[in-house]
Amino acid sequence: MDSTFVVGIDVGGQTSKIGVVDAEGTVLAQTVIRTDTYKDIGPYISELADAVNQVIREAGVEGKVRGIGVGAPNGNYYTGTIEKAVNLTWGGDAVVPFSKLLSEAMGGLPVALTNDANAAAVGEMKYGAARGMKNFIMITLGTGVGSGIVINGDVVYGHDGFAGELGHVTAVRENGRPCNCGKKGCLETYASATGVSRTAYEWLEKSDEPSVLRGLEKIASKDVYDAARSGDSLALKIFDFTGEILGRSFADFIAFSSPEAIVLFGGLARAKEFLLPPMENAMNENVLPLWRNKVKIVFSQLKESDAAILGASALAWEL
């Protein structure tokens, strides 16, 4: 058995989660610091390094940590930089040499960095639903839609480190919804938590169909989920539509890399009972006959509170 340990850090817009992980994927100790109270990267890195040292002590593994894996928005695996991450207070237009800064603050401990969805893919491959798979596509259904593509056991980074932006393939060509990225009709404008809310607002306005959603001032995807569970027919149709858009996009992804499975993770993936049937139907209807009913759609098996740390930590095993 491997007697070394790794640290996983999930850098989010509001908080950063830090944990120490063993080779089996058990999180031995963890903590959280704020990300959004720092305007400059220097003080943030300094507090982050303190927090990392603290969890290492708590886990009782001083001197046995092999490296640190970091999942962060716009993280570039090749360069170890976080580039133009507008959702990070110290990000903005900058190219932040994150791995280098953190490694220096940690006395030279090696640091690997990638974006959050790629980290999730590595996590699923090492500890989760994709164990034993060499070819799969990870799709994270959160506020946006992220993706991590694994081919022959390796994450695809592309020529510049930014491959795998499947949330921004065009899902709807005609009159597609405007996306934060500046394009129109991107998959994530329909198939994310935000996308589900947008569909709800749009459809409530367009029709007179009665729905429990009508009474709400603000509609989150969780509200649509609860409505669907209570049998609300409009809410059920919203999930049918969302699942169909996802499924037909999956069909195109399969034509690209012929994965064994599509692995789903994230808040919206909790609506599995409503999303899976229309997703599977649309995927199989839109895929080449040779792949029909052959590619699995599986859901992450990682405990949600641990998943982000586990994903990031898994990167560090390769250091």
Place this chain on the structure above:
Amino acid sequence: MDSTFVVGIDVGGQTSKIGVVDAEGTVLAQTVIRTDTYKDIGPYISELADAVNQVIREAGVEGKVRGIGVGAPNGNYYTGTIEKAVNLTWGGDAVVPFSKLLSEAMGGLPVALTNDANAAAVGEMKYGAARGMKNFIMITLGTGVGSGIVINGDVVYGHDGFAGELGHVTAVRENGRPCNCGKKGCLETYASATGVSRTAYEWLEKSDEPSVLRGLEKIASKDVYDAARSGDSLALKIFDFTGEILGRSFADFIAFSSPEAIVLFGGLARAKEFLLPPMENAMNENVLPLWRNKVKIVFSQLKESDAAILGASALAWEL
């Protein structure tokens, strides 16, 4: 310098081209046999082996051939089989153990096999427009649309050997044209030589716009090209439309693997002057800002008569 040689074989529906190639990509000798006069694979393999031995003798490289590379429709790199190739007289519903049969007929010489578009990608990487590139996507624009995807210097075969069917991503969702594969709206129903003809027939029927194409009983993509060169406005619009459909699909491909370039090859790629401007515009309009104006569209530099042999032969260097 490498003093060994390889044999490349391009298996087409009508003919099979065979050539001996050196490490610089010079075709030293070549020949052609019929494919479509054989109902059974046995006699075909036997004549093929005779032809291979003959070109090896002609090139004067007996005993110096390292292996044979084969590009064939529905060729599976992992298994060396040709599976359900309906366009081959000895294909049909069968799974033909092509590599094994040819290797036996050649006294044990190793044989590598893949589909034609993957072979073209390897050829461009070894001898052509993609020399020095580790991440690119090859698109072949012929009767259909084929593709070969290269990531980190390796062709992507997927979990089953069939990855890279980008001719069958859905380019048009609403009222898409029926495709031979059974689906609707596939890229190849619009952006192949056949697709260009279909657009011409459709548009001539739908409008009264004068065009030199109106006089023709049968319209091939070459006729549309000639008309465009003569300034025919309908023909020019057909290429605008075709280029736009290609370009916006390329944008989605880029989101997947972030290639350095898209490399085009095939009969329709000769219409570069008309296809390139709308293709580049649509690609850059539909891609994430981070890749805008950064991904090159390049055209094959291989002599067309040699390209199929070169592509197939390049596979054999890895044997």
